[in-house]
Amino acid sequence: MPGRQAVELTLPIQTEFLPVATACVEQTAQAYGMGRVETMHLMLAVEEVLSFLAARLSGGHHLMKLHCHNGRYYMEVVCRFPSNVLPVGAFNITSTVSADDEQSLAEMGLLLAARTADHLAVSAKNGDMEIRFVKNRQYPALPTIPASVAMQGSSRIVEPAPELIKQFAARVAGKYERQAPEYFQAPGKVADMVASGDYGVSLVADGKNNIMAGIFWRNGKQMAEAAGPYVFCDEADAAVQAVEGCLQRLARTSVLCLVIQQPTPDMPAGYFEPLAQDGSVLYRQLAEDNGTLVYAHPIFADYLTDGYRNLFLPRDIRRVENQGEKQSPHSAFAVRMDRPASRVVMESIWAGEDALAVVEQHIQALRQEGFREIYFHLDTGVPEQALLSPALSANGFEPAWIVPWGGEGDILVLAHREEESC
Structure with a gap:
């Protein structure tokens, strides 16, 4: 294009x-x-x-x-x-x-x-x-392809040609099924995502161009977010090659850090540090971070202060709270659902005075739908979103981890505790 x-x-x-x-x-x-x-x-x-x-x-x-x-x-x-x-x-x-x-x-x-x-x-x-x-865009259904393959010849990093990207996506969908993001069900879409420049991929292949491993990521302004690594062979170094190929490509960009949410068991040790206590979110600093402004309500300000200290990230935290000024009367929230994982992420579209009631309505509806994990992504680079903090806290949301540069600024990920909702 x-x-x-x-x-x-x-x-x-x-x-x-x-x-x-x-x-x-x-x-x-x-x-x-x-x-x-x-x-x-x-x-x-x-x-x-x-x-x-x-x-x-x-x-x-x-x-x-x-x-x-x-x-x-x-x-x-x-x-x-x-x-x-x-x-x-x-x-x-x-x-x-x-x-x-x-x-x-x-x-x-x-x-x-x-x-x-x-x-x-x-x-x-x-x-x-x-x-x-x-x-x-709508794409054709997933073709049938073996999820794993016996390696023929030595493995190496290969240039991500469209046919190799589609082979990679089909193998991911075949082996990892619902554990992998839904877009892998459409290999042609994955090829277009890479061609658009919005995404990148590091592929490891054998001498016959059979894809042995790979890792896929979204390019952001300051942060890249990856999925994987995905491995389709018994070669011990395949995952290491894929991760190192990813890091080498990102080193040539302006990206400051790499985040991996829900990494696979094939993730090699020693490359990342955990953001979430259970290891479900990993982080690696790629370049010097000179800091940014963080807008925080007093409810979550102490958590953010401690979190940045632990991550060794320079941040200027500005406390924000309503001091009687008029707000928009209505709120709106976007919802991203992952039904196979019973997980949902809420984000702010518009912050308003009715946030307390609207958040509660969303929680009730999502619990009735059977979602076990409900998260809220609060963008600390948007001062209006900080004003949502009291409504979120009152509805049972608590800080879980920080994703540096995940939005306009950092993302404070809040996890919902069902028993404490209002």
Whole structure:
């Protein structure tokens, strides 16, 4: 894919321009190679946002900027407009529609748009509000391939050609099954993820180009997050070669650290230190960390201070708490579910005054769904998120570990203790 493809359109927030907005999304999605179903979902999202805004913003002089980005394995549509009239509460998984509630009926389209997106984000800056819808491309089903193979010849690090990446993904899915991230079920998607530049992979192969081991990671601005290592042979050094290949590649980037969540039993000793006490999250410093600002509510400030001291990370902790200032009335949270592992991660989309009740509603719904592990990722680089701390603590969330540079700043991972929820 030559460079980063993007299409932008600015149009009046008026119902007459609905066909223009949806046609832009449709034609762009077709040019990006998106399927019909994914295209229809993105068209619906833009149509509902523009319709909602047009019904509430009078005067006809307001403009919406539409941005369509080709991520190769996904398409992102961004709507930006100069208003905070969007009811962010409609984006919660706990939102419902009642025939007796006119407001909920008016927000039904936004709720449907949010449910059809694979990822949703809302932000505000300089008087503008921005909503991002992401839809993943659909890929063919996983081909059948042996999970393990007898090595032929000596093992070596190989360049990640698309066919080798697809072979690697298929072997991961075959051997590790539900223990591996879901995207390994679509080898073509994994190849596109690497080709996009968002992800990297270190592959070890034998003399016949049979993949013996590998490790896969997401490239961030300051942090890389890896999955693996995955080993498909009895060669003792295969995992070591894969990890060292990963570290060598990352050493040529601006990434400061590498984090591995849920490492496999094939992880060689001596390369990482634990972030979580049970060893389920590993960490390695790759370059000098000159520090950053951390916004923390007093409830979690002491934990963060001790955590940074143990990690030898320089951080300037700024204490943040509400001092009577007016907040947004509504909160919204994103939820990432891993049903096979019975694990879910919550993140803030929008912080508001009703956070205590909305978090409680999410916890109740997720427990009823049978999720045993519930985590919240609190971004310490966003001061508004620090204000969520009292609501999270009251609902039974406690600090578990810190992920350096996991978001805008560091991520404070909170684990939910069911017996202490309010």
